[in-house]
Amino acid sequence: QNKLAVVTAIQVSTQSENDDFVLEDVPHLTNFLPDLPSYPNPLMKSQAYSIVKKNFVSPEDVVAQNVVIQKESPRGVHFRRAGPREKIYFEPEEVRACIVTCGGLCPGINTVIREIVCGLNIMYGVQDILGIEGGYKGFYSKNTLMLTPKVVNYIHKCGGTFLRTSRGGHDTHKIVDNIEDRGINQVYIIGGDGTHKGASLIYEEVKRRGLQVAVAGIPKTIDNDIAVIDKSFGFDTAVEEAQRAIDAAHVEVESVENGVGIVKLMGRYSGFIAMYATLASRDVDCCLIPESPFYLEGRGGLFEFIEDRLKENGHLVIVVAEGAGQEYVAAEGHAAGKKDASGNKLLLDVGPWLSDKIKNHFTMFRKMTVNMKYIDPTYMIRAIPSNASDNIYCTLLAHGAVHGTMAGYTGFTIGPVNSKHAYIPIARVTERQKTVWLSDRMWARLLASTNQPSFVASDQ
Numbered sequence: 379q380n381k382l383a384v385v386t387a388i389q390v391s392t393q394s395e396n397d398d399f400v401l402e403d404v405p406h407l408t409n410f411l412p413d414l415p416s417y418p419n420p421l422m423k424s425q426a427y428s429i430v431k432k433n434f435v436s437p438e439d440v441v442a443q444n445v446v447i448q449k450e451s452p453r454g455v456h457f458r459r460a461g462p463r464e465k466i467y468f469e470p471e472e473v474r475a476c477i478v479t480c481g482g483l484c485p486g487i488n489t490v491i492r493e494i495v496c497g498l499n500i501m502y503g504v505q506d507i508l509g510i511e512g513g514y515k516g517f518y519s520k521n522t523l524m525l526t527p528k529v530v531n532y533i534h535k536c537g538g539t540f541l542r543t544s545r546g547g548h549d550t551h552k553i554v555d556n557i558e559d560r561g562i563n564q565v566y567i568i569g570g571d572g573t574h575k576g577a578s579l580i581y582e583e584v585k586r587r588g589l590q591v592a593v594a595g596i597p598k599t600i601d602n603d604i605a606v607i608d609k610s611f612g613f614d615t616a617v618e619e620a621q622r623a624i625d626a627a628h629v630e631v632e633s634v635e636n637g638v639g640i641v642k643l644m645g646r647y648s649g650f651i652a653m654y655a656t657l658a659s660r661d662v663d664c665c666l667i668p669e670s671p672f673y674l675e676g677r678g679g680l681f682e683f684i685e686d687r688l689k690e691n692g693h694l695v696i697v698v699a700e701g702a703g704q705e706y707v708a709a710e711g712h713a714a715g716k717k718d719a720s721g722n723k724l725l726l727d728v729g730p731w732l733s734d735k736i737k738n739h740f741t742m743f744r745k746m747t748v749n750m751k752y753i754d755p756t757y758m759i760r761a762i763p764s765n766a767s768d769n770i771y772c773t774l775l776a777h778g779a780v781h782g783t784m785a786g787y788t789g790f791t792i793g794p795v796n797s798k799h800a801y802i803p804i805a806r807v808t809e810r811q812k813t814v815w816l817s818d819r820m821w822a823r824l825l826a827s828t829n830q831p832s833f834v835a836s837d838q
């Protein structure tokens with residue numbers, strides 16, 4: 379009875395407005411989370427974690443979404459702070475956990491898988507952990523494999539996902555039937571926005587059926603476009619690897635006359651990778667992202683800028699995010715509207731389009747020959763293992779998710795909010811995408827760094 383009460387309390391709180399409670403409401407939250415989890419956290423007895431005894435996170439600890447409080451809106455959204463709780467909800471021997479990975483590849487997925495397995499096993503003594511192969515459809519169309527610390531020991535050294543992945547194939551009922559049939563009571567779902575929409579449906583269905591199953595998401599998006607969280611794992615690795623492509627383009631164009639290098643980077647709707655890679659490199663002359671419309675011809679246009687830079691330096695490098703300039707490519711009759719298996723709109727390829735446009739313009743209208751060097755490093759970046767800082771970050775995410783589910787939280791995703799890891803109701807991260815704000819300081823820093831045209835009038 380106690381157990382049921384905990385899940386109910388948690389479900390009510392993740393569903394209700396109390397997830398967005400204001401500072402004055404903090405005492406109110408304790409009504410939803412009294413000391414119902416009844417088992418002592420085994421970390422208390424662990425030698426390695428004995429120091430954690432003093433550091434158990436109180437259920438009342440919260441993380442504020444906004445650190446800068448404006449005068450007229452002194453309160454804001456808060457989330458429960460992630461971390462081990464003194465009392466846990468699941469008895470470790472009763473846990474049957476599963477892990478699934480969905481969507482595109484991103485550096486660090488294997489580290490997250492490894493650390494969920496090792497975190498569950500080493501910190502909590504959980505033995506029964508299943509890997510669901512091949513994404514959501516793996517729940518009902520594939521076999522599972524047993525995951526132990528030994529099995530996953532080296533996987534963080536490899537790119538990709540040890541569990542394989544897929545798009546499409548989300549069938550909530552079949553998935554939850556399978557969860558029930560297999561006696562799974564903790565579900566860890568690693569994936570992007572689409573995956574989290576699916577995770578939300580699983581959580582709702584689990585709740586509808588009254589199952590004692592905790593559902594946790596771990597946000598994966600190489601584009602860094604997941605709302606609320608500071609940054610997604612794999613992003614730093616991607617920015618770092620993008621430097622190699624930018625360096626190569628720079629070397630190429632520096633070595634020839636009128637060299638124009640174009641590097642296409644990931645970023646379907648959000649230009650974070652392109653923006654950060656540009657800021658990091660200092661060899662980029664112009665960065666084009668989906669959020670910032672640009673134009674080619676006329677005063678202040680891209681062609682004029684290219685010509686000026688070629689006259690000044692003899693070469694230039696452009697970084698273009700894959701989602702930039704889609705409307706121009708589509709306007710020229712390239713077929714738009716196709717979708718992938720998950721229902722995501724397939725983008726038109728802006729890289730070759732832009733290369734051709736620039737080449738044609740200078741040859742036909744300016745009687746100049748440009749030496750075009752086009753590089754698309756997308757798959758090389760997605761496929762590499764995560765770097766050191768992402769490895770640490772993946773570990774924090776995985777352990778945070780494990781502590782949360784072991785404490786009985788459900789329907790949440792994990793991530794740093796203002797640098798403190800927090801449990802965020804899934805709906806919060808799926809309701810909108812994070813994009814680069816052109817009025818934000820970071821974009822201003824980029825414009826100051828490249829000295830490129832902003833392509834917008836100051837009154838816009």
Ligand code: ATP
Pocket residue numbers: 480481482483513514515544545546547548569570571572573574575576577579598599600719720722
């Ligand atoms: P990324 O875009 O970073 O590659 P993603 O998680 O957004 O990752 P998708 O291919 O969009 O990748 O989705 C992954 C899984 O989530 C697929 O199995 C898909 O069926 C499922 N999914 C996507 N959108 C939804 C939705 N609205 N409802 C239920 N399931 C969804």
Ligand code: MG
Pocket residue numbers: 481570571572722
């Ligand atoms: Mg997506």
